[in-house]
Amino acid sequence: MKKYDRQITLSERKKDFVKVGFFESFLVHPEVSITIPVVLLFIFFSIASPSFLTAYNIFNLTRNVGLYGFVAIAQALVIVGGGMNLSIGAIGGLAVVATGYFIQVQGFSPVVAVIIALSVGLAAGALNGMIITKIGVNSFVATLATLFIFTGIIYGITKGYPYTKIPGSFTIVGRDGMWGLPYIFWLMIGTLCFIFYVFNFRRFGRWLLAIGGNKEAARVSGINVDRIILLSHVLSGLFAAVAGVLWVSRMGSAQPAIGQEWLIISFAAAIIGGTSLSGGSISAWGLLMGSIIIVLIRNGLILIGTDIYFEQTYLGLIVLLAVTVDRIRALYYKRE
């Protein structure tokens, strides 16, 4: 009997594969549609600029991919459940300030400061989650409010000045690497493997996907929807804080302005990577590709000498393109 079932499984999979045509596969598998432009951009910038394909530039580039990857993960974790987190940059900023403050002002060891900074991220994420699930405010409004609350705290504590007395040992993770690529990049790859595992092999991931797909169906299936949403915001806060701490490690100083540009990047990388804005889908590979594409465009545009003052415009256009593809994808599924 089992053998029979197995045969059905495999033959049906084959049928599904055959049924999807070349162009349709771009819509059905976002990983395909995002990998091709990454390869094309890579080839284009390699040809257009001699300094693109240098070890130094690749190291720098992948380090940024690592940092933006964490930011994208933080955003994708709440988008997948049908929400959003506008306060990602501010949570990252809080972690930055906590790291700098406890190292420089309180004289704590970097390890303790990092633990406190990550705890601050967890707590900030938990606050977002509590406001959304306990008060019943939607995630846009809740995290818009906390964005201002957290930003105010950041500038209230620092008065806008950075903490610069960060010990050299703290920058090892942010500046060094192994096998030719920075530690930050490897950390992000490890985290993406964890994300893949969570969404394919853990109940939490399966339930968060279910909530993003149909919250009511998840509820009547016995899933504690509020608890899962709360947990997704806690994790979002944690990963935003990880990004913040890594940023300090890379810069060698704790700048209060870190995180201000994360909002657009987090949405761009997540959505380009196939995280549906309406919730219910996430792809670890897509998040990696989304982060690479953002970094490639920013880095490549500088190298080929475009006017960098227009950078925000380029980013905005990329997001617009990404949401358009997301919309087409949604319509395609609806039609089916």
Added chain:
Amino acid sequence: MRENSYVVEMKNIYKSFGGIQALIDVNLELKYGEILGLVGDNAAGKSTLMKILTGVYQADRGRIFFEGREVHIVSPRISRQLGIEMVYQDFKLCPNLDIPANLFLGREITSNFFKTLKNRQMESMAVEILSRLKIGIKNFKIKTSRLSGGQQQSVAIAKAASFNPKVVVMDEPTASLAVVEIRKVLDLILYLKEQGLSIILITHRLDDIFEVSDRIFVLKHGRRVTIKETSQTNKDEIIKLMF
């Protein structure tokens, strides 16, 4: 012994929402292995009564007995644990998940130690469930959003029926389906009855009720009007009782 007793008894169920009385001292008895048709006009209290049975709402007053034992169904989870499942008009499936993920949602099979999802086991069990219920979906790995309405409802019914429930409550399961698909869903309901399940079927379609039910329970303005053997009544009489 069992033939004479009820699997579910709801006694003097009272429920109000603000000043509106939704249910007024309603008694409902469901026999083992029967299909009970639950009919009534809009706002008669049908769905509210069933939501109380499935733990979505709690009654203000009244008692519920399950297999002769008094139970307090305070959440859908408790109702599921007792063996009461619900099928909804709008399917209540996750469109972004495939059939196995939907069938096992909320009761996924995991490994003992690491609690890792056993996806392959769930897939092969899903194939078995679908073939046992004679649900003809060839490709069970596609997302449920790509299934037809009838297929989605079949999956929803399979989800409710496949984990050894004792009672399945169906709230307008055919309301949003095409005629051909209605036939398939009714056949599935009859098949479940053959398997010994007790079913409460809420529907506006009296044709369906007369085709599959053993008894018909009529609610009107939150009160029980009557309960009749299907073979001893007709559509005209039921319509008169409903309005």
